[in-house]
Amino acid sequence: MNHDPHVLLRVIAKFLIPLIALFAFYVQFHGDFGPGGGFQAGVILAASIILYSLIFGLENAKQAFPPILIRIGMSLGVLLYGGTGVVAWMQGGEFLNYSVLAHDAIHGQHWGILAVELGVFCTVTSVMIAIFYAFGSRQPQTSEEDW
């Protein structure tokens, strides 16, 4: 590590990655009552992890964020989204009718959108990272000269 040519990158990345992740959560929860939401936040969080794997290597990233977690995360997000709808069904409303989720319609809508956005966040993060891992972990079979 003495002659690491990327030391500057590493230091700055270490500084930036937590900030990016924090910003992702800001966008996520700000999405409740302003611009923002699960899609954007998911992509931003995924970007922080992709930045990590670009700087520190795919293997390290896979240890920090294991692929099995991603596979579960993808499905879990969808289930969280759909589950909100199913709960609304059980409360006697239409599918995804958040108004029946709490004691009154406004709080119901609040809870509903929170759960749904969390589901979106979960799935989008996992899918973005999954796509990156899927392409990143393919070994090119031909040598550099062939390109």
Added chain:
Amino acid sequence: MDWLSTHAVAFAIVLPLLMAAVVAMLPNVKRLAWLVALLVAVFVAVAASVVLQTQAGLGEIIYEMGGWEPPYGISLRIDALNAPILLLIAAMAVATLIYAEPAVASEVEGRRSGPFYAAFLLCVAGLMGMVVTGDAFNVFVFLEVSSISTYTLVAMGANRDRRALSAAFNYLILGSIGATFFVIGVGFLYAETGTLNMEDMRSILANLDGGSRVAQVAFGFIVVGLGLKLAMFPLHTWLPGAYAYSPTLVTAFLASTATKAALYLLYRFCFTVFDPSFDYVAAVLTYIVTGLAVTGMIFCSLQALFQTDARRTLAFSSVAQVGYMLLGIGILTVAGLAGGYLHLINHAVVKGGLFLALGAMWYRFGITRISDMAGLSKTMPITTAAFTVLAFSLIGVPFTAGFVSKVALAEAAAAKGWWWAVGVIMVTSILALFYMGRMMMVAYFRDPPTVDGVAWKRNEAPALMLIPIVGLAILSILIGMRGNVFLTDIAENAAWVMLPGSGL
């Protein structure tokens, strides 16, 4: 039960969508994914039949997603036009999934079987959604859900034949262009009407008397986009490859549902969003759609004659059969639409069964080319018998499903005075006799091939494969014998939805 009849519409989409996520997470235990997928399909079919019954009672079901009233929210809308197609998709999903267990085990890599079933359920959910939704942009979303899962399903045929990859890529490029054309059309419609709810669009367009040139452009984009998806004649080039190299049950499912759902959308947009009383709609349907339909019927039947690959033959035949349904649209009378609609249902049953039978033949003897089918009547008698019945139905022999709908179409064409169309139906039926006859000649009149001097022994397909194949063959005869009673009513009700208030 009361709950189900209220929520069955949403249930039929939500269940496969959520269970796809569950299936993708399931551990790789033998048959577990298959069992779950099959159960889901059965539940969806039950829900779809409840929808059909409720619709028959009420005439129209509107389900407000999330409790938001249309036009602000997305509503699901069921009438006599889409309820039967909903049941058709669910029933074909059940049939192909019964067949799937042995087929997937032999055609798809073991570790991919979980994702395979997940993608299959997603495809079912997407197709169901396309059919039930009453919101034009929502159609696009579901269209893409089903298409994207279809691309992966087609590509999974690569384990068997690597050409599946390039076929899937072609399908992806053309399918995406089609969907994008569709979404451009919806955008222009939105600009013209200011709403995305199809029912609202209809009333606004009717008030505007067809609308300005924006609406005309929108109509053109939508017809071309859907034409790509439903394999209208010159836009069908993705279809033969995708059908020939994907896993066999995917071919059967796609042939019987995917193009049919797209065709339903064409019905929906041509007849209930736009209206054939607008000049440009009538002109496009009478001249362009009919012209392409007839050209496609003849041209693709001829192409089917010259294929060596059995599944490619049937794929070209599918494009020709789409021509029949489009001809039904072009005739623009209730009788013609009913004939086309009837042919849509019959063709789904028949082509699904034929592709499943070919898949069973591949499973036992690795048959892909027509010349390989030698002696199948001795080695696989039951499958071959079912195949023969279905082939007769495709040709249009009396007392089979194909006969009923072809006669209905020919009568409608004759009633309009289009005798040339009757002639085209006759000619293409004769061509169908030739291309299906080729397969049957080989299967019945040639001896089974010999390996090391010993002829192939009788080796019937496993029971799980035989059940759907024989079931569909029997169904096609039942439709042929009793179809006038039951299905024709359904088709005529659907046609009345499309052309309300106009005489026969």
Added chain:
Amino acid sequence: MEYLFSHFNYVVVIVLMMTGLYVVFASRNLIKKLVGLSTFQTSVFFLYITLGKVASGQPPILEKDPSSKSGYDEHTAFIDPVQLAASGDTYILPGQGSEILYSNPLPHVLILTAIVVGVATLAIGLALTVRIREVYQTIEMDAIEQQDFQYNLEGIER
């Protein structure tokens, strides 16, 4: 000329759309085809987004009017007509009174969905390209078709 300037968004859309379509059909390289497809789809995103813009319209973000009675906390930015009427709150666009002129947010929401769909399509297309390259050792359509043709010939001879 003036007409073109006043409709410059459509000019951009048409140029992008035609470029994309041309690239999809004219290039024989799988990656280039995907680039063309993405360009084509992006042009549609532009079309929708520019459709939603109202001249001198505000961003469609509502804030609670500070002068109104407070029935619920301000996090409940959604509007349910019945509940809203009951609560007595009014929501306004910042900096404006009751005259509300705002851009239509619906096309943006639609395009958010369409972008996600486009990403999914692109990912599948790239994944297929990777697989094709592993199997065929090339991503040129011509070479792939050549190999398939050879494969067919061998199949007939077998």
